[in-house]
Amino acid sequence: MGRQKTIASAIGCFGVGLHTGREVAMTLLPSPPNSGIVFRRMDLPDTPVVEACPENILDVHYATTLGKGGVEVKTVEHLLAALAGLGIDNLIVEISGPEVPVMDGSAAPFVDLLLQAGIRRHYVPKTYIRVTRPLAIEMGDRSIQILPSKRFRIHYTMCFNHPCFPEQSIQLQVSRRSFIREIAPSRTYGFLRDVEYLWGRGLALGGSLENAVVIGEEGPLNDLRFEDELIRHKVLDLIGDLYLLGRSLQGTVVANGAGHLLHTALVKEIQRHLHLDQVSRCVVTAPESLPFPLPASPEPLGSPAL
Ligand SMILES: [Zn+2]
Numbered sequence: 586m587g588r589q590k591t592i593a594s595a596i597g598c599f600g601v602g603l604h605t606g607r608e609v610a611m612t613l614l615p616s617p618p619n620s621g622i623v624f625r626r627m628d629l630p631d632t633p634v635v636e637a638c639p640e641n642i643l644d645v646h647y648a649t650t651l652g653k654g655g656v657e658v659k660t661v662e663h664l665l666a667a668l669a670g671l672g673i674d675n676l677i678v679e680i681s682g683p684e685v686p687v688m689d690g691s692a693a694p695f696v697d698l699l700l701q702a703g704i705r706r707h708y709v710p711k712t713y714i715r716v717t718r719p720l721a722i723e724m725g726d727r728s729i730q731i732l733p734s735k736r737f738r739i740h741y742t743m744c745f746n747h748p749c750f751p752e753q754s755i756q757l758q759v760s761r762r763s764f765i766r767e768i769a770p771s772r773t774y775g776f777l778r779d780v781e782y783l784w785g786r787g788l789a790l791g792g793s794l795e796n797a798v799v800i801g802e803e804g805p806l807n808d809l810r811f812e813d814e815l816i817r818h819k820v821l822d823l824i825g826d827l828y829l830l831g832r833s834l835q836g837t838v839v840a841n842g843a844g845h846l847l848h849t850a851l852v853k854e855i856q857r858h859l860h861l862d863q864v865s866r867c868v869v870t871a872p873e874s875l876p877f878p879l880p881a882s883p884e885p886l887g888s889p890a891l
Contacts, residue, residue, distance in 0.1 A: 589674040589711045591615040593703030598694070600686025603660055603773065603797070604648055606790030609682035613702060616675040618709035621831050622668060624651065624658040624678045632679075637665060639829050639856040645845035647788050649826055659684035662845070663773075666825030667695035670764030671704065672833065674711060690772035690796040691810075692821055696765055716836035720858060722850050727842035729851050731834075738837040741819050747776065749804040753816035759824060768824065770810050771817035774798035777806075823848050830855060 597612040616623065622637035633656045635641055643652030648660040664685050668676060670692065678685075688694035721730035742754040757763055775789060775797050783789040792799075798814060799806045811817055819840070826848035827834060834855075840847065 587711060589618050589707040589709045590672055590704050591617075591675040591707065592673065592699060593705040596698055596702035598686060598688070598698055600688050601791040601796075602682065602684030603687035603690070603791050604788045605659065605682070605684045607682045607684060609680055609684060609686050611681075611686055612679040613698065614677040614679065615705060616677045618675060618707040620675045620677075622665065622673075622676050622678065622828075624661070624680060626656055626658065626683070627679050628681045629656060637661060637829055638831060639849075639852050642829065642849050642852070645849050647783070647845075649822075649829075649845050649849065657683050660687065661685055662822050662825030663687070663690075663692045664695050664825070665828040666764075666821045667692040667699060667769065669824050669828035669833065670759075670761060670769060671696065671699055672711070672761065673699065673704065674832075675707070687773070687791060687796045690774075690798070691818070692769040692825070696769050712832050714830060714832050714834050714836075714855065714859065716834065716855070718858075720851070720854050722847060722854060724847060724850075727844075727847060729838065729840045729843045729847040731836045731838050731851060731855065734837040735835060736837075737834050739820050739823060739840070740837065741816055741823065741840045741843070743816055743819055743842055745815060747800060750800070750815055753813045755813060755816045755820060757820070764824070767811075768817055768821050771814045771821055772796070772798050772810065773818055774800060774815050777801045819843070827852060 592613060592615050595612060595614045597610060599610050601608055624635045625632050633654065635651045635653045635656055635658050637651060641651040641653050643657060644650040649662045650657055650659045651661055716731050716733050719730060719732045722728065737759040739759060740756045744752045757767060775792060777799060794807050798809065822845065823840060826845060829852050
């Protein structure tokens with residue numbers, strides 16, 4: 586921690602979009618300090634850019650779509666979660682289509698890709714958002730709130746309305762280690778009962794047993810990576826959506842029955858309070874003795890997952 590990070594070298598992958606089903610090439614490139622996470626549509630004239638920021642949240646149905654000036658980038662949340670988990674502040678994401686590839690439905694392939702590229706520290710201090718007062722949003726019986734705390738913690742509860750998955754709940758402190766081990770491998774999921782509805786709306790066209798946990802009446806059709814993989818994936822989505830703030834959070838998020846709509850509503854609420862100066866920004870000063878090489882092993886970690 587302490588200084589901003591990007592990747593050490595360019596790296597790419599190829600896959601299909603979960604919702605569009607379209608094949609897409611994606612290249613991740615290092616970028617300078619304070620430039621944030623920026624998507625660039627390589628398939629469009631003048632290769633327009635869409636920044637990952639609250640102002641560019643365009644659609645949050647079944648995935649988080651960013652948009653600016655009529656240019657869209659769909660399903661950004663799993664890649665953003667990987668960037669949040671590894672603490673990468675600045676990156677250019679070039680894609681050859683409208684949607685980030687789904688890979689295996691989790692954030693693990695993105696984590697592998699980023700680690701393969703190598704992580705480079707900038708000489709510029711990282712900034713955090715430290716929440717100094719509770720913020721809460723309710724929509725019927727669903728809710729999300731953030732409470733002040735020194736670490737980034739998540740407590741997520743979800744009822745899946747399925748006999749095999751009644752209610753799942755998880756609490757964890759988000760660190761690089763807990764993210765990589767406990768959250769990143771969890772895959773997106775879908776219920777067979779919803780497939781016709783989704784396809785009818787042009788969604789999940791790229792979905793398959795290769796990139797999603799598919800749940801039938803009797804239970805999942807593929808093997809689970811965790812007994813509670815579904816709630817872990819909710820945490821993954823939340824971490825990705827919250828990273829639209831562009832900085833790591835210090836606070837405890839309590840989510841109950843939430844999804845992209847509430848996640849991004851909290852993002853906008855935090856952003857609004859940042860502008861009102863009611864949520865303070867915490868700047869962690871970088872050490873004086875620069876530069877020093879990045880250690881090969883993971884950086885010091887916070888407490889492990891609960
Ligand atoms: Zn997801």
